[in-house]
Structures are given as structure tokens and as C-alpha cells.
Amino acid sequence: MAFTSDDIATLTGATVLDADGDAVGRIGLVYLDPDGAPSWATVRTGFLGSSESFFPLDGAVLEGRSLRVAFTTDLVRSAPRIESEEELTAEQTDELLRHYTAADPTTEAELMLSEERLRVGLQTVERGRVRLRKHIVTEQRTVRVPVTHEVATLVREPIAEGEIASAAELTESDHEIVLHGQVVETAKETVPVEVIRFGTRSVTEQLQVTEDVRREILDTTDVDGRTR
Template identity: 35%
Template sequence: MFDENQIQSVMGSDVYGSDGEKIGRAGQVYVDDQTGRPEWVTVNTGLFGMNESFVPLGSADLGEGRVTVPFTKDVVKDAPHVSPDDGHLSPDEEQRLYEHYGVGDAGRADDGGLDDTGTAYDGGEVRDRTDQGDRGDTSGPDTDSAMTRSEEQLKVGTETRETGRARLRKYVTTEEQQITVPVTREEVRLEREPITEGNRGEAMSGPEISEEEHEVTLHEERPVVTTEAVPVERVRLGKEQVTEQQEVSGEVRKEHIEADGVEESDRSR
């Protein structure tokens, strides 16, 4: 059970569901008008936290900057949409929320009456209905002749998430290559030369008639294949940023002003 001293700790904390999944971030805390106890907390959910859901604090736990509620994220996101423009929850709105979460009005004032509706806690004090004159544009001696029209605008940001991984892998394959290599071999040929004055001395140096043998060694080249590993290129993974346009959507509220007692053409939007 929370008390008024813990309100500041709840606001801005991360809210987690009963399954341990993060639901969103706590926004405003709504307190009981009679007891001042925290009854409800708004939780920002959805894309970029644009949606806001009410969650009861009766069975929630607070610890180490986080609030844990006994509901799942889907249950919180499906809660009835409530927009208390005056910073107050009506009895009907509270009843719808209690029915959605399947809990009674435990933790409320002892009389349990739905007339004790919740009021938003803001800046260290409870904003009561009697303090809404500053923003309610109610006519009176302390107001001017103009009415302020406000509207919500979408605020869109980006978040970075991991989409995948790439890796380099090196492996070895074997292929057959054919290379033409020139090779040289020696062949025997018979050469005859006539006896001349120049070679007569050598021709007559031996016996006149004899038997002889001469032997010549032949050589040839043969291809020899070896391999050598040589670097051919370097490969690395690089990243580049690609910017594309994506459309996002969200609900915004606008105030409209109508004038009574004037011509239709003179009415402002």
C-alpha cells in the first residue's frame, strides 16, 4: 500500500508487469480525495510513449526506481481510455477501470464510496477541483475576454535496436588449373663434314683402320609443379547509414471553441 510520502518516488519510475516485462513509464499519480492515499498512476505506453493508461496502485510494489503492478502489459494497454481534463477521475471512470482490472475498490477510503474520486497529484500538492479556475476558462471578474484554445502535437523521436548481424568467414576450396610451360629436350642428329686441310690432322691422328664407339648423353626438361601462398586482397565488413522516410501515427486531442449567438460565418473553430 502506497502513502502520500511515496508519490514522488512513483512519478517517473519504470513500471513493470507481473511477468517481469516493462510496461512503460509512470506519469501522474491520482490520490483519493478523502484519504490522500495514492490510488492510480498513469503509465505511458505504445510507440514513443504516446498512449496513457490508468493502473491501480492498491497491490503495486515500489522498489529501486521501479513500480511492479500485478497485471500484464496487454491488460494495461487494453484499459479503458480515460481523459480527465480537470485532473479528476469521475465515479463512472473509476468504476470502468476497476471492472477492467477485475479488482474492487480496496485501498480507497473506509466508506468505499465512489464519490471519493481520484485527483491528480502535481508538484507536491493535490490539484483539487476548486483550483481549476486558472485553466477552465470560466467567466468571472478575474478572467479576461479571450479564451485559450490548446491542442496536442505529436512528438516523434527515434530509438536504436539491433536488426541483425553479419560476419566474415574464410574457407578453402580446391580447383584444377592448367598452365602451358615451355620445356627443352636434346635430340641426336648425325653431322657429316668432308676432310679438308683444316681437319686433316685430326682425321689422320688415329690408326688407319679401327673399330670405335662414341657416346653422347641427352637431356630434357620436365615440368615441376609446386604451390606458393601469396596474398591477393584484404576484405573487411563496413557499415554505412541509410536514411529513409517512415510514417508514424498517433492520436492527438484538440480543443474547439464554438460561439453561441453569432452568425455561423463568424464562428471560430
């Protein structure tokens, strides 16, 4: 569990229990990290608590007035002896970390990695408008129409001798006949010729969306400064 400055009073004097539940000793001093949170503590061991050993508070669980750690009693008691009543230096912290991480193969560290996920949603928006308008155009139409008309015809028939009893006299005369014919008359009427229905329909197409997403990666650094 993560401790805060409010836990200092509770931690001080609490009984430290090892991984098997056996008492290691009582907490003497509590050391804070740069953010002011408890990170290390000392436990008084030996005859009448004459010896103090450092141990990390990371992963420890507070159970009332007892603090359970994931280390054995021997591992805690064999921690490097460091004389410091104010704060641990970086070198001292590294020395203690090497002791607890190298000597106890069961010690594990857990780090959560996160990444951004791209979520895509759909929203219906207006993309444009279509306006339909009808108007009148004038065009020429040609239609072939059969028409009938009269024409004058002249038929000549010879007269045989003896068919006319009396001799004919020479005279002048005019005869007139009326000729008839058909003429074309036009008229216009408006009739419906076509019905146009208009509406909308949905079509589906594939679009590609590209965005930048971030994710966390892990770099491990050895105590000698090498990064891998």
C-alpha cells in the first residue's frame, strides 16, 4: 500500500511482521521520499532493540498496530548498517535496494503501462442540398400529315361519223369547275407525359481515419547506469 505523511504516527512504533507472520521488531524511524511520503523505515532488532535495520515500505501492509512486509527476518536483519538520522542519500538508497532486490528472489516490482485507444463515432450532419426546378423550353416538332386535294383532268373521246345527226356550229364558250383540297390545321393541348419522384437513400463507403495516439513504454536501468 502507499503511505502518506498522515501514516507516520501510526508507523512509528508499529510491530514489523515478516513474510511468515513472525515479529521482526518495532519500527524506530520513518524516512520520507522527496515528495514527503514515507518510503523507508528502521526496525529495532537484537537484544532490547540494540540494532536497527533499514527496510523499504513499498509493498508493506498496515494491519492495525502491525506492519506486514514481504521479506524474511534474516533478510531484514542482514541489511547494510547505515548511520543516518536525517535522510538517506542516493548512494545509501541504492545500496539498500541492491540488498533487497538481489538477496530475495521473491521480490517483485509491478508497473502498469497505459496507452491511448482511438475511439471512432459517427454523427449525422448536413452535407448539402439539392433543389429541383422545372421550367419551360420551346422546341420545334415536325409531323408528316397526308392531305388530299382535287386536280382538274381532261379526257378527250373521238366522235365517230354518223353518231351526230346535225352539223355542229362553231362557237366560243367557257366552262368552270371548282377544285377542293384539304388544308392543315394545328392546335395544341397540354397533357401529362411523365411523373418524376425524388427522395434520398443512404450509401455506405469506407473512410480512413488517422490520429496520433500515445502509449507508455518501459526502460529499465541497472544500478551501474546501463539502460536496456
